[in-house]
Amino acid sequence: MHPDHPTAQRALEAALELFSRRGYAAVSMGDVAGALGIKAPSLYKYFAGKEELYAALLPLLDRHYAELWASAAEAQSQLERSLGPAGLLASGQLERETFAWFRPELDDPQAGCLRRLMALGPLGPAPGPDPDRWLWREPLALYEGWFQRLIAREVLRRGDPHVMAVEYLAPLFRLLAMADRADPDALAEEALRHIRQFHRIFALRAPRPAPRLFRR
Amino acid sequence: MHPDHPTAQRALEAALELFSRRGYAAVSMGDVAGALGIKAPSLYKYFAGKEELYAALLPLLDRHYAELWASAAEAQSQLERSLGPAGLLASGQLERETFAWFRPELDDPQAGCLRRLMALGPLGPAPGPDPDRWLWREPLALYEGWFQRLIAREVLRRGDPHVMAVEYLAPLFRLLAMADRADPDALAEEALRHIRQFHRIFALRAPRPAPRLFRR
DNA sequence: TCCGTTGGCGAATGGCTAGTAGCCGTTCAC
């Protein structure tokens, strides 16, 4: 009756949408109930109060982002394995790795709600999940380590892996933040331009044959 | 008595701080008044209502960002003039140009409030100023044009100026967004690492003397 | 000295909101 009842699930979806769009304080229990076609008191059958309703959303955030970066890590090691012992990095490989998490995150409306809710940060009654962790520490550590390994294997050009990770991820996060106002395909297209430029800059190319000093 | 009275000014400062930190709906007129040491009814001597108080903050945002990007444009053309006809770009010059607007924006607490208020976006009663414009369209157009000119003058390496501008600005904006939770000097230090890496990648160096094929 | 203005106050009003209590039709296990 409490947590997994279908009505409770629908209430969670509606609450996520409303809280993320208007903020905790500006959403009344009546608003949430109205989105389900019921009246406010009925919500109290499923949640002890407004704060509990909000609190029930927070684990969704942690779970979503934990899975997101797990999928990114998976795509990374898959790419790494496919490189072989002394591989070159193709632009399409880098794109495939990133789009493995970026494109679903860009298209999923629920992911957009979770992102907005995260961005609202400390506006709710509870502190909420840590944007610094999920949007920076975790993904930065992931990409920093990955770039470091790719540099060590001479797949990428030498550079500060931390700065590289920031410069790689920050433009992508900017596009995600625009996802509810812009065409996803246009955003994906711009992500592609960014990824390609990053590749052009940092990917090592096949060593040129040593120049012959004399022709023929 | 209405707009420029000292008490009205203090009310605007307090409202900016409170609205930006807790959001419009969660701040009461009593909260704002309390921050000035007066009671709620007195606020109505200066503002017709809560919405007018909020609305009075919006021009501050437009003005602040208009001045911000104007100062960036000024620093850019100053750097451009100092390059001379066929100049090389020193890392310190790029840093000086950027820090002309970045460092004040990083340190000024009022700028931080304005940034948070802008980030709250459409949570207030009025639509508010456009974050896409002030945080992306304006600065991107500025840096895009600048990079384009620097590429044309062979100061910067060839590349997509739009992507370059995004890759230059997005990491800086990330640091600004962290400004109320982190040490400003540490953030400035990281900005510096970013600027230096960007310079290392994109700045053209003096053409090396042609390699001699035989030593001595 | 006196009177208008300024800048504040407490009290009252009306609306909205979270949360409670109790009622009622439906379903379903027994």
Add this chain to the structure above:
DNA sequence: GTGAACGGCTACTAGCCATTCGCCAACGGA
């Protein structure tokens, strides 16, 4: 069949909030 649990409702309370009103103390010019 029937009774209990389910899932919804209406009605109600208490409290907060924006806003209004009328009052008052201080001040400053005539």
